[in-house]
Amino acid sequence: MDFGCSMTSEGQHALVSHEEVLAFIKSTFGELQGPNHCWLNNVDGGIKSFNQHGIFLVLVNATLDYSTSRSHHECIFPIERVKLLQQRYPKLNVFALQYGSSVNSIATHTELIQTIMEEYITYPVLISEKNFAMMTNGACYLLFEGSTNRLFHLKLDEELGTLAKAIEELSVLQKESAATIQSSNFDRTRQLEVIKEPHFCSFRNLLLYYPGCLSVDEDGNRIFISDSNHHRIIIADGDGKILDCIGSYPGFEDGEFGSAKLLRPAGSFYCTAENCLYFVDSENHAIRRADMEKRMLETVYPVCVQKNTGIWSWILDKLGLAREIAQKPKEYEPDFVAFPWHLMKIGEDDLLITNRSFETSWIISVATGEIKKVLRGIPNIMEIWEHTIMEKLSLPKEIYENWSPEEGLQHSFSLEGIPHAGLVSSIANLQNYTIFSDAAGQRVLKFHRESQCISCFQFSNLGVLGLPYWLVCPLERVCSSGYSGRSWSEHLHSFNVLPGRCNIQVYVDIPLGTELATPMEESCIWRQARGSAVELSGSGDGISTEKVGVAQQWFDELDNLAFSKPELEADIQDEEVPPGRGFQDKDKVHFDCAVSISPGTGEVVVSAVLYLKVKKTQDNGEEQKNIAERILDYQKHEDRISENACTELLFKTCRDMQYMIFMKPLHLRIRLECGDHPAAETNKETITTDSMININISLD
Template sequence: MNGTWRNLNQEGIYLVLLYQSCGSLKSNSKHPAAFERLKYLQQRYPRLNVFAVQHGSDISSLAAQSQAVRTIVKEYITFPILMSDKDFSNMTNGACYLLFEGCKDPVLFTNWVDEPDVMIKAIEELTALKDPSDNVLSRVSWQKEEAVKEPYVGSLRNSLLYHPACISVDEDGDRIFISDSNHHRIIISNSDGMILDCIGSFPGFEDGEFESARFLHPASSFYHADEDCLYIVDSQNHAIRKADLGRRTLETVYPVFNKSNGIWSWITDKLGLRKEVDPTIRDFDADSVALPWHLIQISENNLLVADRSFESSWIMRISTGEKQDIGRGSAEVMESYQQIINERCALIKDMCIDWSSSAKVLSDSMEKIPKELVSSVSRFQNCIIFCDTDGQRVLKHDLDTKNTANIHFSNCEILGLPYWFVCNLERVSSWGRSTGQFQEHVRQVDVLPGRCNITVYVDIPVDTELAAPLAENCIWRQVRGSGAEISGSDGSDTATEMVGIAQQWYDELDNLAFSEVAEEPATSHGGDDKPADQSYQDQRRVQFTCAVSVSPGTCELVASAVLYLKLARTVADGADQKVLVNQMMGCEWREEHAGVELLMGSRGDARGLVVTKPVHLRLCLDCADHPAGATNKETISTESSLTINISLDERF
């Protein structure tokens, strides 16, 4: 539980989902809807203590735990899932809900999927018994945490794609838009897999340029050719966003936020003095678009927005951003838009391949195809593009040759340093295990005052190779204490900034404690501006440099870098690949091994898997006093060079 129990309100109201483990990776159609409702109530009633229990006699098997990992990843679950080897004989439908307050007798709901209003009424009745001032289970608005809490399933998130859920295409522009949902970004690539751009950088809710924009579990998208823009479902933010691909900016289309239309607002707009208020989840009414997932164009000016199971759906007008409810229940939606959905399902049935267990539906009738896959497939020229979420990959099926292959992504370094790879100390955040636990390489050296040129060599692990070169935007540096980092360190006339011994240290800690760390802008360092070597796949080591101006005292250079690695082409097929993937991803905990089991069970051959491997260096520099000069007033500054060697091969 990792301390989760300490955060539960012992006197509060509890809602527990109990569901039976099937002991395999087979998909149960009832579970996604059950978790979706549970997540809806968790966000609607923030003080509600929510968790789930997966039970069964086979709970200790790796397959059963892989099923739990898939559930967490797929449903983006941030509440705990407990695992019990007990069977509950009174469960006839495979899943039920317990609602109780404190030690009172629980209320059992076995048919809540069909009758959600009964559960909502029961929660509000329990709430009404409490003091009105303590009634925080309000249905007025969504609540937003100060720090975004993310699911944790170990090293699975270190893969290049982390739950690629949905896909859309621009055939004329040769662009594919992939919703890398649990990395909270949209990756834009061409048909050959070359990454062209990326929308989104951190989890959250923020408009602006692509580098600073934020999503929370983005899902389906739709490319509007006339506007050259991409409409995106921002699932956990309950919003529809619009990305202007020409200007590289993101804005919120729904909900429409009220703006003053008075003469003063018009004047301030013209003068550029008006300050826009960023939208927040607090502005969302609980009866608005909740957990949207699908986005399908149904007319020139209308988009169909629906949840994952098509139980709730809305019509959104492109020109105004207004939405219209069209009733609940999948029957009405399926009847009105059966042709569109059938076309997507027909594409799925055309791909006669051995899919992952979540999509083994080819031999079944069309009605049994999971509706959630409707937005995971798209026609692109003479191919079908499909997102395999279990295998963390995107597949391309050629309609002429009937061959299906992974899309091998290149130019990965354009994605830069992932937000979860910055050291925990530097983040000073309360995200818990979501940032991961990374091994640091600590070195301590003695230096003289002046300029210190540092070159870091990183050895590539055995049986792996670089999938992309180490680019400057994949490196993050910071100097603290009696030193300062020098930018543009190539020239001899570089200006240095001498700082106090202790003041900078405390100033930076204060800044970090009260501000969130954003991705560092790319800076120029000695040796980093050279063009990338096209033969980087054959290199056994990479390097990056930094220059530090050191004053007497102590200082630290904290550097984080990310290497995009994959298994070497010389690695053969077989069971050894699973061992190598575990080592490459640094798996330690059982849930991490369960994630790799899920990954390998879908992919088969893992040589196309790209993993982001972190490098964390903490270099402690102990600087002595200035060397004595000819006179007492003369200060001598030196210039020195250091070489730091790091090995990422954890097997030796």
């Protein structure tokens, strides 16, 4: 077969090299780390989920850029192509190979982790000390079958259509069923059960996780921060008070702000006339519009259509519950929007969209969502839109004059004819300040134009953000969700109680060396009761005689029919239910959880989050590294090398961590064994008992 690629098997030596590299790759699937290899970014058990008899696509030596001659576009373009193929073929085995690197090198791990976060890489990366340069001849793609030694070498600049054709033809040769390599045709209507995210969970517990872009509403004194890797847009005022949040979970779904789903939002533009925020949804390859008055999110591109026209769809539409789905781009459509990042308003009704490297731009109509024009290449784009783009870049000049080289903005790279191109969508003026995001430093900064001082943005009212999606503990200890591979550190407690109301009060010690950045609020606590227990917290139902089990209610109703007699109206005093809000003492917080328990086994699952910051300490390098370790709060499944690399990365990109806010999760599982009701004079009487349980928890 001919893909415009080759096996480069001229001579016996090359053939042996192929066999060696395949044998080495297959030998690494059994363990995360060995004498000559190490796996990074093992998302959701990535290598264990490989179909070892299936088809593999490997990006070789293109994840780290060792060549200064390569442009920014040349560095990220192969990564984006692999991500597109990964989306198109969900069953394709994908990983990156970085050979010739020390598996114990902190510098290599640090660079790879930074690239994984910046480019949102969701496939594993294999680091190998063995050098396969003779076989691969530098960066390239490798395509091979797991069941044979058939391997194909593809150049790094191959077209996307050529790569897709190679995968499909190899699937035919392998006589695989359609289920093994099945094209999804970029179907945006199908929500995958698993939304993959980069594996380094420690960074996710920072308040901001790669805040890639921002925009402002000058008249309304509002800032819209694209908290990209948290898949949300945070709305704050000029003083840092958080007002609202768009997006609740990774995915692709329109709706109210609290239920809408995004996948790595980036550049945005606020339209004063419409009171709407337009922004790019990068990993969904979409343009979204947020109505700030109605608090509703909708999709501008791709154009949405109604899938069903039946009576039930009509009813849902009238109730405002109808769901729109995005049209699918045509197969290999060359002009479809892929990984948009920057967004600018042009004219009255058009948006200028570009990718991060400014190699492709799209002009999209706001009214119709259709692509009007596509330009490729920086010279062609700058020839037409130089004034629009350079106007956005007039702000960083005086900032860089007051910014120390050691604290340089990591994503402020320059491109041909575009200085500080990485800041195009990350900087804006608001009142007396120039606000800009330092994505790699996981923070937002402000530059006072009169005093020429740069300071870190201080956020407040964090309770608006509530409990993040990744901190909700699953009900089942073994679950099939996309986050089942996560390591949950749970506090387990068991108690024997009597039937009735059970008031649980939880006292949580604030970790040493930290303090609350905001008081614990009810929105930061999630409770779930099951089995013979039902939650009462905040329900306003204080009747402790409530029956829980369905069978128990049925027997009581049967009992009432058999022994019915006139009942006197009893004066029932409404019992006040503790509101369940968190309270703070000197070094601890506490919150309540009330449940009604009936005979049997019940369980109460609680997830909560504390927003913390580090207490002021001495400002020296060693202390800052200790602070970084405390903030990142490594999980048990992370290896020591990755821990050190993450610490080094945070220390490198954010020298002053005294003002950094981070989250400390709490996962509590309480098992309640409830005996029978105490004996009463008649079957109709039920004796209940109020119980009080105090639980002390340390998060250190």
